[in-house]
Amino acid sequence: MVAKEVALDLYRRLLGIRTFEEKAAELWHQGHISGELHLYSGQEAVSAGVCAHLRPEDPTAADHRGHGPLLAKGVDFKKMMGELLGRRTGLCQGKGGHMHLFDPSLSYGCGSIIGAAMPLALGPALVAKMQNRDLVSAVFFGEGAANQGTFHESLNLAALWKLPVLFVCHDNRWAVSVPKAQSTAVPWNADRASAYGIPGVLVDGMDAVAVYEAAGPLVQRARRGEGPSLLEATCYRFRGHFETDPLVYLPPGEIEEWKAKDPIPKLERHIIESGFGTDQDLKRIREEIRAQVERAAEFALSSPWPEPELATQHVFV
Amino acid sequence: MARELTFAEAIHEAIEQEMARDPKIFILGEDVQLLRHPLLQKFGEERVRNTPISESAFIGAATGAAYSGMRPIVELMMIDFFGVAADQIMNHMAKITYLSAGQLKVPLVIRASCGGGYGDGAHQSQTIWALFAHMPGLKVVIPSTPYDAKGLMIQAIRDDNPVLYLEHKLLADYWLGLLAGANRYKDIQAEFSVPKAGTKGQVPEEPYTVPLGRGEVRRPGKDLTVVSVGVMVHRALAVAEHLAAEGKSLEVIDLRTLVPLDRRTVIDSVKKTRKLLVVDEDHKSYGLSGEIAASVAEEAAGSLDDYKRVAALDTSIPFSLALERVMLPSEESIERAARAMLK
Numbered sequence: 001m002v003a004k005e006v007a008l009d010l011y012r013r014l015l016g017i018r019t020f021e022e023k024a025a026e027l028w029h030q031g032h033i034s035g036e037l038h039l040y041s042g043q044e045a046v047s048a049g050v051c052a053h054l055r056p057e058d059p060t061a062a063d064h065r066g067h068g069p070l071l072a073k074g075v076d077f078k079k080m081m082g083e084l085l086g087r088r089t090g091l092c093q094g095k096g097g098h099m100h101l102f103d104p105s106l107s108y109g110c111g112s113i114i115g116a117a118m119p120l121a122l123g124p125a126l127v128a129k130m131q132n133r134d135l136v137s138a139v140f141f142g143e144g145a146a147n148q149g150t151f152h153e154s155l156n157l158a159a160l161w162k163l164p165v166l167f168v169c170h171d172n173r174w175a176v177s178v179p180k181a182q183s184t185a186v187p188w189n190a191d192r193a194s195a196y197g198i199p200g201v202l203v204d205g206m207d208a209v210a211v212y213e214a215a216g217p218l219v220q221r222a223r224r225g226e227g228p229s230l231l232e233a234t235c236y237r238f239r240g241h242f243e244t245d246p247l248v249y250l251p252p253g254e255i256e257e258w259k260a261k262d263p264i265p266k267l268e269r270h271i272i273e274s275g276f277g278t279d280q281d282l283k284r285i286r287e288e289i290r291a292q293v294e295r296a297a298e299f300a301l302s303s304p305w306p307e308p309e310l311a312t313q314h315v316f317v
Numbered sequence: 318m319a320r321e322l323t324f325a326e327a328i329h330e331a332i333e334q335e336m337a338r339d340p341k342i343f344i345l346g347e348d349v350q351l352l353r354h355p356l357l358q359k360f361g362e363e364r365v366r367n368t369p370i371s372e373s374a375f376i377g378a379a380t381g382a383a384y385s386g387m388r389p390i391v392e393l394m395m396i397d398f399f400g401v402a403a404d405q406i407m408n409h410m411a412k413i414t415y416l417s418a419g420q421l422k423v424p425l426v427i428r429a430s431c432g433g434g435y436g437d438g439a440h441q442s443q444t445i446w447a448l449f450a451h452m453p454g455l456k457v458v459i460p461s462t463p464y465d466a467k468g469l470m471i472q473a474i475r476d477d478n479p480v481l482y483l484e485h486k487l488l489a490d491y492w493l494g495l496l497a498g499a500n501r502y503k504d505i506q507a508e509f510s511v512p513k514a515g516t517k518g519q520v521p522e523e524p525y526t527v528p529l530g531r532g533e534v535r536r537p538g539k540d541l542t543v544v545s546v547g548v549m550v551h552r553a554l555a556v557a558e559h560l561a562a563e564g565k566s567l568e569v570i571d572l573r574t575l576v577p578l579d580r581r582t583v584i585d586s587v588k589k590t591r592k593l594l595v596v597d598e599d600h601k602s603y604g605l606s607g608e609i610a611a612s613v614a615e616e617a618a619g620s621l622d623d624y625k626r627v628a629a630l631d632t633s634i635p636f637s638l639a640l641e642r643v644m645l646p647s648e649e650s651i652e653r654a655a656r657a658m659l660k
């Protein structure tokens with residue numbers, strides 16, 4: 001059981017992600033966002049439940065499906081939407097794009113080479129330790145990435161040096177078209193943590209409260225200087241791998257089965273049943289967030305393109 | 318008999334015919350059972366193997382399988398991801414034949430997509446072929462037409478050495494469709510200036526090879542030699558066509574492979590035109606354009622009156638199309654350079 005404030009805070013984070021992502025999908029289909037788009041819809045509870053324990057200055061790294069943690073940490077929707085649209089006003093002036101987002105104000109960065117975020121996340125954790133700061137470095141990746149060498153190297157190094165890292169694995173069952181059973185020799189990545197002598201915890205990633213409760217002790221442990229741990233959250237990509245996914249490889253009915261576990265209505269029921277809020281209260285929150293996202297989209301659409309001179313700037317500083 | 322195939326169909330046909338001929342050939346890589354579904358249906362899971370996202374492991378495994386008697390085609394979805402397996406490719410795949418004094422052969426093909434121009438960002442749009450061409454022991458193939466796509470693939474498979482086969486995403490239409498989103502554009506090929514002659518063309522049905530290391534003069538001319546590979550060959554041809562209307566005659570050479578490199582065709586052409594323009598979608602510095610200039614300087618310095626290059630700028634590839642257009646070579650930038658040389 002979580003307190004009212006926590007439940008409502010989780011709700012805002014879930015909705016912020018879902019509302020933003022669905023708007024991004026709309027803009028993508030209209031041709032306003034170029035290239036691929038890997039959305040986080042369906043997985044919201046994972047980022048919401050973990051990031052509710054993070055401070056803005058806690059280093060956070062992610063992969064190609066990295067919108068979740070950035071939105072959950074409270075990014076400025078306008079700057080993020082601007083970046084997705086490749087505009088001058090975006091987080092990185094349009095240079096990064098949806099898979100390469102950087103927001104130093106939230107100590108956030110992502111990239112799209114699978115498995116690359118885990119080693120990077122060790123660095124800020126090492127710095128925090130060297131400087132005696134109680135920061136926690138959180139890194140988000142898919143179950144597909146857990147088969148890169150970097151996963152094992154990073155777990156080992158983090159354990160060896162007792163670094164304050166939380167490894168968060170989204171087990172959304174699929175890596176593009178490859179099911180976990182075809183890529184991973186053991187059923188659960190959480191079990192792989194034992195090979196490095198660190199805690200590995202498996203949680204229902206469709207339940208924001210469950211993720212919040214599972215992540216709390218792991219984050220606090222790292223903050224206290226007791227070392228890294230691995231959280232594996234079962235979840236699902238509601239929109240497929242990316243917006244062009246033909247989905248031909250999915251067993252029939254699988255998406256529907258997982259949509260029935262949607263974390264948003266689940267948390268709504270929890271809030272109402274616990275007396276934390278009424279339908280009306282929740283509707284107000286939804287409308288407020290929708291309006292923010294719409295404003296962000298308008299802002300991005302009316303933003304200028306980056307000037308050509310920017311192309312050659314920032315190779316070095 | 319020749320008939321019209323797409324660039325992607327030509328590659329598929331090459332692999333299908335070779336796999337039917339030689340049971341030693343098998344495919345491994347991420348999502349290959351989806352991407353190469355017809356081959357899976359025809360040859361089964363043993364020969365079309367999905368891998369985990371473990372490029373170092375499965376590319377290393379392909380090298381080991383190759384020196385153990387098989388002929389793997391290993392798929393590295395996008396060339397940008399090579400870094401994960403860089404040690405396996407550069408220190409092992411490329412060197413084992415030499416270090417074993419030829420006792421071990423590594424007959425394999427790395428098949429990877431490459432190239433930008435559709436606004437996908439820095440980790441998805443690179444060509445970086447010079448990195449591989451620099452490494453002794455790797456052959457590098459970059460087809461620009463369906464005919465070459467098939468003939469070069471068959472030759473690459475039959476070669477007893479490791480060959481990197483790069484298919485440009487603008488030419489292999491399924492990549493462009495998947496990554497840029499075909500359904501949301503009225504005409505995706507027009508949207509990204511996809512060269513028609515690169516995506517569709519006459520391809521003989523029977524197996525044939527195109528030799529590695531032989532460039533092709535795509536358009537004969539006498540005023541300026543333009544050398545390129547891949548999509549940029551077509552951009553150069555379009556410029557040659559514009560300038561022909563003004564009485565300027567450009568000779569366009571498609572190198573087709575970077576290793577081996579057909580220096581002879583370039584030098585012979587330069588001796589005739591005395592002017593050389595290299596167009597490269599890879600970065601400008603330390604790459605193909607410099608290599609071509611150096612080769613001409615070494616063998617025919619006296620024949621060269623003017624040299625320029627139009628290449629990708631020495632920056633990462635920016636996501637925003639507004640910047641990517643500046644960063645990559647285009648018909649406009651090629652034409653500007655050509656005009657300056659023909660004044």
Ligand SMILES: Cc1ncc(C[n+]2csc(CCOP(=O)(O)OP(=O)(O)O)c2C)c(N)n1
Nearest residue numbers: 065112113114142143144145174175176398
């Ligand atoms: C090193 C590397 N290999 C392959 C890819 C292509 N790729 C992009 S996303 C993806 C699947 C990732 O699966 P997972 O890690 O489970 O994350 P999910 O997409 O399910 O969130 C692949 C193979 C890549 N980006 N980087």
